[in-house]
Structure formats: structure tokens, C-alpha cells
Amino acid sequence: MELDALSLMTVAMVNLVTISLTLPLIMGRSLTPAARSAQRALLLLTFGWSALVASEYLVSSYVLSVLSMAGLSAGLVLLHRALTGWLGPRPGALAIQVLAIAMPLGYAFSFAHYPVRVGWSNFLLAAMLVLLGRATLVAHRNAGRHWRLLLLGCFAIMAVLTGARGVLGAFFTSAYPTFLAPNPVNIAAAVAVNMAVVLGTVALLVAWRDEADDRLRTMANTDSLTGLPNRRGFMERADALFANAQRYHQPLAVLMLDLDHFKQINDSYGHDRGDEALRLFARLLRETRRTGDLAGRLGGEEFCVVLPSSQRHTASGFDQRLRARLQQRSEEELGFALSYSAGVAAMTDGDATLAGLLARADAALYEAKHGGRGQMLMGDSGAGHTVV
Structure with missing residues (x-):
């Protein structure tokens, strides 16, 4: 043919x-x-x-x-x-x-x-x-x-x-x-x-x-309200950062953060304003973090940040910058003050899993919430101690 x-x-x-x-x-x-x-x-x-x-x-x-x-x-x-x-x-x-x-x-x-x-x-x-x-x-x-x-x-x-x-x-x-x-x-x-x-x-x-x-x-893997990674997406990426820090013997710190009196905000100002508060906090987390840092929303008003190549003083500096921004911007954008409590843990040679590190940070957060709120506590192998 x-x-x-x-x-x-x-x-x-x-x-x-x-x-x-x-x-x-x-x-x-x-x-x-x-x-x-x-x-x-x-x-x-x-x-x-x-x-x-x-x-x-x-x-x-x-x-x-x-x-x-x-x-x-x-x-x-x-x-x-x-x-x-x-x-x-x-x-x-x-x-x-x-x-x-x-x-x-x-x-x-x-x-x-x-x-x-x-x-x-x-x-x-x-x-x-x-x-x-x-x-x-x-x-x-x-x-x-x-x-x-x-x-x-x-x-x-x-x-x-x-x-x-x-x-x-x-x-x-x-x-x-x-x-x-x-x-x-x-x-x-x-x-x-x-x-x-x-x-x-x-x-x-x-x-x-x-x-x-x-x-x-x-x-x-994304929280639809804030645009941050949700618990699933956050844990996948956090596990990778933890494994990398272990492999190359690099420092790593995590912060667990929880907005203070969030239920009262919803009750007093309505759930729409509560959503605005969550979005503002997520936006400030993105503005405060460095390239390579990971921030996510774990659920409700609870957030977590992983700081690779960071010691405790780096986490403390992050907390101070975030608090300063939140104090100014919450009054300007929400019309009321918004604060949070935080627990911090730094990776040690004894940390075999990310779960153990997060548990220490979560325990420090628990103490911060029940010790007056609006503060950051540092978690060691057991109880936390006040840093800010």
C-alpha cells in the first residue's frame, strides 16, 4: 500500500x-x-x-x-x-x-x-x-x-x-x-x-x-482551614526530619503549642472568629519559621513545630519571635489578645523514635497549661522546667 x-x-x-x-x-x-x-x-x-x-x-x-x-x-x-x-x-x-x-x-x-x-x-x-x-x-x-x-x-x-x-x-x-x-x-x-x-x-x-x-x-495531608500539614502529613515529614537528624547526628528540637482559652474564644466571639484566630496563628507560624522548619496543625487548637539543626536556645528564640508577633497582630486583626502555651523537647542520644520526643514536649506543654498558661516550658527526660 x-x-x-x-x-x-x-x-x-x-x-x-x-x-x-x-x-x-x-x-x-x-x-x-x-x-x-x-x-x-x-x-x-x-x-x-x-x-x-x-x-x-x-x-x-x-x-x-x-x-x-x-x-x-x-x-x-x-x-x-x-x-x-x-x-x-x-x-x-x-x-x-x-x-x-x-x-x-x-x-x-x-x-x-x-x-x-x-x-x-x-x-x-x-x-x-x-x-x-x-x-x-x-x-x-x-x-x-x-x-x-x-x-x-x-x-x-x-x-x-x-x-x-x-x-x-x-x-x-x-x-x-x-x-x-x-x-x-x-x-x-x-x-x-x-x-x-x-x-x-x-x-x-x-x-x-x-x-x-x-x-x-x-x-x-493538608489542614483545609489553615493550609498547614495536618497530623498525617506532619507526622510523615517529621519522621523524615527525625531520621535525618539521627543519621547525621544533627540536633533537632520540637515545640508543641496550644492556644490558650480557645473554647472561651469560640463561646465569646463565635466559631467564625475562632477560625480566624487559628488561621492567624498558622500564618504567624509560617512567617516565623526558617526554611527547612516544619509546622503543622495536629488538631483543634494544637500545633507542632519541628526545628532541624536546632538546640533549646533556638526553640526559645522561635518562641519569643512568635509571641511578639502574635501579641501585636492578634489585637490588630482579631480585636482581642491571643496567647498560647508551649512545651519544648530537644533530641538526645537516647531518643530512639520521634514519638518519645513528642511525648516529652507534650508533657512540658501539659505543665505549661496547668502552670499559668502563656508560657513555654522545656521538657527533659522527665519533668519540664521554665524557660520563658
């Missing part, structure tokens, strides 16, 4: 139209910016490819051809934006935008000169595909490896064949006189487009699924 460029490119167009129209039905309306960028990228690529195929049948195809180049360029930019949303900041973000603007402009100005416009458009499209392939290489987040490699393969093959078409159009025009020319390179590119459409869509769907799974994991 002999393959012709027109049939292959028409099939690619039908595939793109079908996928771009059905994908929103599959993914629904509640999408992240990355998933929405991927959807819009497919729509623009569908428009660009369809306009390019249709332009071959028009006597005057200038406007449609230029629009097709603009659609393809914009679609590739949105694909890069989707990768940025899924993988974190990507290299080449500015470069691909510059290329996306330059490509259709150069194509429009050189339209009357076939070798120039074909070489220009294909070389710049190939460069954008290279940038997209590069964007899949390193993940700053826990992104899946297989879908990134699948996309990398699609971008790499398309970049090579698109560049080859640019060489043919610019320097061997007789071998590639039209977009539908039956040149072996053009046939291979048309086959590759069909493969890239299918495999690329599969990769994007897997990326979207991974993102959804990650969001579910984050929701399961």
Missing part, C-alpha cells in the same frame, strides 16, 4: 479535531492552569494544522497560511506553559515565546519567496520543539518519568523531521515544492505527526492524572 501525504495529513487533522473536542468532555471543567493550557494548546494546534492543510486547496492562501503558523506557534507555547505548571519553572520560557512571535511574522513577510518561508517556518518550529523536549528532561517536582520520556520522544522525532523539511524547502526546493509533496521525508513527517498526536495525547492525559493524584495526596 502506497502512502500519500494528503491522506496522512488529513488523518492527522481528523485525529486532532476529534481529540481536541473530546478532551474537555473527559477532563471536565474543574481544571488546573496546567491542564487548561494543555487543552487550549491542542485546540490551537488543531486549528493550525487544519488551516495549513486547507490552505493547500485555495488559490489565495496567504491569510489562512499565516494564521496556521500563528496557531501552531501559540499551541507550542501553551504546551510549554502546561509543562511549567506540571513540572515547575522550565528553561526556555522566554525563548519559545520569542520564536512563536518571530515565526509567523517572518513567514508572512517572506510568503512570496517559497524557499525562505518554508525554511524559516520549519527551522523555527523545530527550535520550539527542541525547547519543548528540553523542558521534559528535569522535573522539579515528583513528576512521572514515563510520560515525560514519551513526550520527549515525540518532540525529538518531530524536531528532526521538521528541520529536515526546512532543509528540503530552503535548499532543495525541487524535491519539496509543496506541503503535500510525496517526498520520503515529508511522508515520514506525516506519519510522525499521527504518532505524535496519539502518543502525545496519552502522555498529557497521564500528566493530568498524576497532577490530580498529587492534588489528592496534598489534600489528604
